[in-house]
Amino acid sequence: MEPNFEGQVLRLYIAGQTPRSIKAFANLKKICETHLTGKYRVEVIDLIQSPQLAAGDQILAVPTLVRRLPEPVRKIIGDLSNTDRVLVGLDIRPAS
């Protein structure tokens, strides 16, 4: 990615194409399109295929959405079905 990209750099960790993974991805897509138009990058990592990547981002739960940029690193675990909490987790909406 370009060095002075100012949007959100996101990673979604899943473990295979489970209904929960698919649901999480769908929820993420909807949130990003609604709230982060154009200012985000999403990388989906399937740990079944790349198990060696789990340790690097300290992944335990799946699905886990990791906001790698901007700092600080944030993690949102679960199927992202609660949009409000996702927005709070991504610092898009302040916690109330």
Added chain:
Amino acid sequence: MAIPGIHGHHSRIVARLPKSPTGIDGFDQITQGGLPVGRPTLVCGGAGCGKTLFALSFLVHGATRFDEPGVYMSFEESTDELAQNVASLGFDLPGLIEKKKIVLDHVRIERSEIEETGDYDLEGLFIRLGFAIDSIGARRVVLDTLESLFSGLANESIIRAELRRLFRWLKDRGVTAVITGERGDGTLTRQGLEEYVSDAVILLDHRVTEQVSTRRLRIVKYRGSAHGTNEYPFLIDEEGIAVLPVTSIGLTHAAPSERISTGVARLDTMLGGRGYFRGSTILVSGTAGAGKSSVSAHFVDAACRRGERCLAFEFEESPQQVVRNMRSIGIDLQPWVDRGLLEFQAARPSVHGLEMHLSRMHRAIERFRPRVVVLDPVSSLISVATQGDVQATLTRLVDYLKMQGITALLTSLTHGRTELEQTDVEISSIVDTWLLLVTLESSGERNRGLYVLKSRGMGHSNQIREFLLTDHGVELVDVYAGPSGVVTGSARLTQEAEERAAALAHEQELERRERALARLRAAFDAEVASLRARFEADQADLATGIDEQRSGATRLRDDRRAIAERRRADAAQSGNGRRQGDESD
């Protein structure tokens, strides 16, 4: 990987459950082989109880000694912290990681940076663990401390469901796992992990009583395997963790009939002429300064002379002090120390709890492999425990020593005011030979006496011997029974002098009589000789006379015959045919 062995429904069948050795001294003995192969074991205890060290020892020993690589998943300490903590024990974690014998994975859960929304599972953890296991072909896994999940994640019902799945998953993978858990209030673990582990649960405990710390280990559960339910003391020192397996030893030890010298010739004589039994336990008790240490030093010296290794535990004196003191009675122990035959282990009783002392002694014995062990004095252990505890501890130690066929000599200090035949530590029932050193007071003197109070399995002297400490060691001399009891010290010397004088007088009288007899015999012989001389002289005279008379008579007869012939007489012819020589002698 399949799970070896049979599932634990029929406890009798699974008595030969395959075990995975931990390499922890003593633990593999009390569990008859270690942890159940291919199953998870829960190791729980409070903070600082040694859980992490136990788990890490299991893993490192697996990698270095049993060719079983392992995965260490730490939920608390970082990889660097762990490596530093165990480097002092000689565990080279970075080296083992380098050689792909061990994988360390630090699982960090920072609740503040985690938001939870919706449904999830812990498949990420499974994948991480599975990846680590596969990367080195691990056979062992440690999860330390899994309970951190509860503080890192909010959804407890998910965690519990996933834990249940995790334990099943570990079994399916066939890895031998150690899961640590923090002890809870009234429960084995704070989060009830024991609920998920059905195979083996081990509880570690660290308590401090009267400023003395003691570590104990208990096997709460071990499905399909016989195990002691006692608490076993264990220790953590520079060599790692060690469990003392001597709580429940039966009376199954062999009873050798070999005899070994006490190092004091006359004491050997008192003990049926041949000394102690090999592998027996000897108690030497007495008041302060009665010579207990000297008796034990003689024994040690004799053992070293036979080329046997001796281990001496000193609770009151430093090794240098012991060596110096024994030199003063002519026993030089230093050469044995120099040659590696004799080792001293000196420690003040108060530095450890009793269990720790026992553990340390046990460990030292395991390492040094002595044939003779000395504890000097066991009575000082009372200062760190109650009498009952000391007795129990010593019983365990003695049983252990007997199992190993090690001859043990314990000394015990009795106080002047207590009964002579009563040791502070009531250990008489566990000893085979009991020597009592007493102080005999008479004629304004205190002198030492020794007697054999008991000695199982051998005839022994029932006499008191006076016990002298000379510059060439212990000497036992006969005591004299006088009108007011035994006579020792200068009274004995007086008695001895008198007896010597009497003996001398007796001897002189004998000599005098012998001389008189000799004189008598000489006089008799002279008399006999002179008689014989006179007899011979007289005999010669008489014989000459007889001859003369006989020849005179013959001549007379001849003359008469001649006259008669001349006169034509017919005189009697008597003696006519006889020759002259017939009459001679």
